[in-house]
Amino acid sequence: MLLQRQGYEGTSIKRISGDAGVTQGSVYHFFPGGKEQLAVEALRYGADEFTELLRSGLDSAEDPAEAVAACAVLLADTLLTSGWTDGCPVAATALETIGASPDIQRAAEQALRQWQDLLTTKLTTGGIPDEAAVDLASTILSTLEGAELLCRVSASDKALHTAAQHLAQLVRLHTARPD
Amino acid sequence: MLLQRQGYEGTSIKRISGDAGVTQGSVYHFFPGGKEQLAVEALRYGADEFTELLRSGLDSAEDPAEAVAACAVLLADTLLTSGWTDGCPVAATALETIGASPDIQRAAEQALRQWQDLLTTKLTTGGIPDEAAVDLASTILSTLEGAELLCRVSASDKALHTAAQHLAQLVRLHTARPD
DNA sequence: CGCACTCTAGAGTGAACGTTCAACCGGCTC
DNA sequence: GAGCCGGTTGAACGTTCACTCTAGAGTGCG
Numbered sequence: 294m295l296l297q298r299q300g301y302e303g304t305s306i307k308r309i310s311g312d313a314g315v316t317q318g319s320v321y322h323f324f325p326g327g328k329e330q331l332a333v334e335a336l337r338y339g340a341d342e343f344t345e346l347l348r349s350g351l352d353s354a355e356d357p358a359e360a361v362a363a364c365a366v367l368l369a370d371t372l373l374t375s376g377w378t379d380g381c382p383v384a385a386t387a388l389e390t391i392g393a394s395p396d397i398q399r400a401a402e403q404a405l406r407q408w409q410d411l412l413t414t415k416l417t418t419g420g421i422p423d424e425a426a427v428d429l430a431s432t433i434l435s436t437l438e439g440a441e442l443l444c445r446v447s448a449s450d451k452a453l454h455t456a457a458q459h460l461a462q463l464v465r466l467h468t469a470r471p472d
Numbered sequence: 473m474l475l476q477r478q479g480y481e482g483t484s485i486k487r488i489s490g491d492a493g494v495t496q497g498s499v500y501h502f503f504p505g506g507k508e509q510l511a512v513e514a515l516r517y518g519a520d521e522f523t524e525l526l527r528s529g530l531d532s533a534e535d536p537a538e539a540v541a542a543c544a545v546l547l548a549d550t551l552l553t554s555g556w557t558d559g560c561p562v563a564a565t566a567l568e569t570i571g572a573s574p575d576i577q578r579a580a581e582q583a584l585r586q587w588q589d590l591l592t593t594k595l596t597t598g599g600i601p602d603e604a605a606v607d608l609a610s611t612i613l614s615t616l617e618g619a620e621l622l623c624r625v626s627a628s629d630k631a632l633h634t635a636a637q638h639l640a641q642l643v644r645l646h647t648a649r650p651d
Numbered sequence: 652c653g654c655a656c657t658c659t660a661g662a663g664t665g666a667a668c669g670t671t672c673a674a675c676c677g678g679c680t681c
Numbered sequence: 682g683a684g685c686c687g688g689t690t691g692a693a694c695g696t697t698c699a700c701t702c703t704a705g706a707g708t709g710c711g
Contacts, residue, residue, distance in 0.1 A: 316661065387621070428634045459611040
C-alpha cells in the first residue's frame with residue numbers, strides 16, 4: 294500500500310495503477326469517485342490489516358500489560374523488517390488531508406476508534422474499569438502512533454521498545470490500583 | 473507555516489510565495505536549493521518554535537510530572553485555538569518524505585532529538601537518573617506526537633488531556649522508585 | 652451468430668506542478 | 682550621469698497531475 298509510505302498527495306494514480314499492474318482506466322472504473330474514494334477504501338483496508346496486527350499482539354499474552362508491550366514490539370519488528378515503510382496505514386494520509394477531505398478524515402477517525410476499541414476490550418477483560426480502560430486505550434494508541442513516527446524518522450526501533458516497557462508499566466499501574 | 477498543515481507534497485511553491493506576499497522568483501533567489509531546501513529550513517524554524525512551546529510548558533512547574541502534563545495541555549490548547557492546524561511542525565512533512573529526501577529526514581530527526589533532549593534535562597534535574605530520563609523523554613515525546621494525531625483527526629482535545637494525566641503518572645512512577 | 656454487459660486499454664484534456672530566466676528596479680560607488 | 686548589484690518580477694518551460702473518453706477485448710446468454 295503506497296499511501297502509508299508516501300502519503301496522499303505524494304502518490305499518483307498512475308503510480309498506483311502501475312504498481313497494481315493495471316491501467317488508469319481500470320482504476321477509475323472501480324473507483325468512480327476518483328482518488329479520494331480510492332484513498333478512503335485503501336484506508337479502510339489498511340485499518341483492518343493493522344487491526345489484525347494489533348489483535349495478534351494482544352492475543353499473545355493474557356496479562357494486558359504484557360499484551361500491550363507485545364503490540365509495540367510486534368509493530369517495531371514489522372517496521373524494521375519492512376525497511377521502515379509498513380507502519381500505521383493512516384497517519385501519513387490523515388495528517389495531510391485534515392481539513393481538506395472530510396471523507397478521508399472520517400475514515401481515519403473510524404480506523405483510530407476501531408483500534409482504540411480493540412485495546413479497550415483487552416483492558417476491560419483484564420480487570421480494568423470501563424472508563425479508565427477507554428482513557429488508557431487512547432494513550433496507548435497515542436504512544437504507539439508517536440513512537441512509530443520517532444522510529445521511522447530515526448530509522449531505529451528504539452522508541453517503540455522503550456514505549457513497550459513504559460506502556461506495560463502504565464497498564465500495570467491501573468490494574469493494581471485503579472483510581 | 474503551511475508545511476505543518478498540508479505536508480510537503482500538498483504545499484506548492486506558488487501557494488507559499490503567495491502566502492508570504494512575494495513572487496516565486498524571489499523564493500528561488502533565497503532558496504536556490506528549491507523546494508527541498510525550503511522545507512528543511514522551514515522545519516528548522518518550526519522546530520525552534522515548538523521548542524519554545526515545550527519550554528514554556530516545562531517551566532510552568534517545578535515537578536517534572538506536572539511540567540510534562542502542562543506541556544500536553546498547552547499543546548492541546550494551541551491546537552484547539554488554531555482550529556487543529558498548528559501542531560507539531562514536523563510530523564506531516566516527515567512522514568511523507570521518509571526514504572525520499574534524506575535532507576528533510578535529517579532535519580526532522582534533529583528536531584525530534586532537540587525536543588527529547590529538552591525533556592530529558594527537565595527529568596534529570598527533577599531527580600530521575602540519566603538513562604531512565606532519556607527513555608522516559610522518548611516515550612513522552614512519542615505520546616505527545618501520537619496524541620496530537622488523534623486530536624487532529626478527531627477534532628477533539630480529549631486524547632491530549634488524557635495523555636497528560638497518564639504521562640504525569642508515568643513520570644511520578646519513575647521519580648518515586650526508579651528501576 | 653448477435654447482443655448486452657463488464658472490464659481494459661491508452662491516448663488526450665486542461666490545470667497545476669517545480670523550476671528557470673531575461674528583463675527590470677532602486678540604491679550604491681565612482 | 683555611468684556602471685554595478687542585490688533583489689524582484691512574471692512569463693515561460695517541460696513535466697506530471699487527476700481525470701475523461703473512445704475503442705475494443707472478454708464473457709455469458711439467446
